[in-house]
Amino acid sequence: MDLRDRRDAYRAQAEEAAANAKTWTDAQVAAAQKSLDDGWTAFQAARDRYLEAAKVDLATRRAILEAELDAHQKAWRSSIDELRSKASKLAADQRAAVDARIAALNAQVDKAKARIARLEDASAEAWGKTKKGYADAQNLFFDAYASIRKP
Known part of the structure; x- marks a missing residue:
């Protein structure tokens, strides 16, 4: 998955969480936050690998x-x-x-x-x-x- 795909997937997940958070239980919100955190960490790692490879x-x-x-x-x-x-x-x-x-x-x-x-x-x-x-x-x-x- 390239950086744009990761970014777009993260954005869609964040928008879904924001749209539904008011109706979710605390457990659902916590699970969504963990998933978003994991997704963001993965995006940052992929971005850093790209920057290293490109010698930015x-x-x-x-x-x-x-x-x-x-x-x-x-x-x-x-x-x-x-x-x-x-x-x-x-x-x-x-x-x-x-x-x-x-x-x-x-x-x-x-x-x-x-x-x-x-x-x-x-x-x-x-x-x-x-x-x-x-x-x-x-x-x-x-x-x-x-x-x-x-x-």
């Missing part, structure tokens, strides 16, 4: 990672805005707790962006650490987002 330079890899982060940040910000909208309907004490967690999500998005900014003069070792940090930030975001959405 660090500047191009950085640009690819920046574009990926930008797309994720837009989706994260949209999710955060959705949470804020829903939080406005909660009681004051519940809203304060959710607002604090939303602020933490925003901080994670900002940290991920800062990691990418440090890549300008990165060595191969720093590149690996930055990619790991980005993946960790993504996981933290999804975990925090899921915990906020639970009643």
Whole structure:
């Protein structure tokens, strides 16, 4: 399967999960999230193998990672805005707790962006650490987002 096929399959799976998540049980949502995580990891591995085989330079890899982060940040910000909208309907004490967690999500998005900014003069070792940090930030975001959405 080539990169475009993997991307398209991932996108279709993500769209299906987003469309159905409100009617799914917690177990179904968790299974879909695991499947999406596995699919994304497979896509990233295939992409990295392609970049290695093509001997793509660090500047191009950085640009690819920046574009990926930008797309994720837009989706994260949209999710955060959705949470804020829903939080406005909660009681004051519940809203304060959710607002604090939303602020933490925003901080994670900002940290991920800062990691990418440090890549300008990165060595191969720093590149690996930055990619790991980005993946960790993504996981933290999804975990925090899921915990906020639970009643």
